[in-house]
Structures are given as structure tokens and as C-alpha cells.
Amino acid sequence: MAETENEQKPIEEEEITEEEAVKQGLPFPMAPIVRIMKSHMDKEKMIKKDVKIAMNKWLGNMCADASKEMNKIPYVMMHLHEFDKATEKYRELQNFEKEKQRILAHMDSIKKDIERLERDLGKVQEDIMTFK
Numbered sequence: 206m207a208e209t210e211n212e213q214k215p216i217e218e219e220e221i222t223e224e225e226a227v228k229q230g231l232p233f234p235m236a237p238i239v240r241i242m243k244s245h246m247d248k249e250k251m252i253k254k255d256v257k258i259a260m261n262k263w264l265g266n267m268c269a270d271a272s273k274e275m276n277k278i279p280y281v282m283m284h285l286h287e288f289d290k291a292t293e294k295y296r297e298l299q300n301f302e303k304e305k306q307r308i309l310a311h312m313d314s315i316k317k318d319i320e321r322l323e324r325d326l327g328k329v330q331e332d333i334m335t336f337k
Contacts, residue, residue, distance in 0.1 A: 221254050229258065232265030267295070 226235045238261055242252060274291035275283050 221257055226258075226261070231258065231261045232268065233261055235261060238264065 221235050223234060223236070235257060239252065239257055242257075242260065243250075246252075271288070271291040275287050278287050278290075280287070
């Protein structure tokens, strides 16, 4: 039986071999990166090859950036506190996002208070108008 145009083959996830990764000059082995990505995604999600490559390159850039920051320190031996200092901006971004969500929730609460006060004032104004 021939496949009709309406029937679709199941979509398969694009794989990248370690040889391809080496040829493309990727900084890290692909398997651990993909394993971490999949562990934080729904099981039905599939990751395209270009996304895997982009993640690998992005992680390499973050590693290079942190290393450049640590290189600015005049000491020969790098310790954990130098690493913490070099990666501080990434943690600050996470804290910034949490603070942003907190502020947005507070602003939403203020908006609701304003709406409630407007309704209350509207009732007071209506009561004043009825006494005239």
C-alpha cells in the first residue's frame, strides 16, 4: 500500500554526531548538552540540530567570557571566589528577573487597589448627587 499525500511520516529529531561537532569546531561534546536540555523539557519536545549547535556555541561563549574575566585577576591560581566574581553578571540576571516579577506583581496589586478606590469614590459621588 502506497503512502498518500495526507499521511505523514513521524518527525524524527535531528542528531549531530561527535565527528560533526568536531568538524564544526564546537567547544563541548554534544551528548551531555542535549541530555541536560532534554531533562528540563517535556518528553514530547524535540530539539533541532541547529538549536543543539547554537546551545553548544553559546555555552562556549559564556565559558570564554568567564575565563576572560578571571584572567583580569593578577593571581596565578584561580579559586572559586574568582569564578564567582567572573560569573556574577549571570546570577545578577537571574536575580533581576525575580525582582522584575516581584515588582510586576506589586504593581498589579496597586492597580487593583486603585480600581477598588475608584469604584468606592464613584459610589460616594453617586450618593452625593442623589442628595442634591
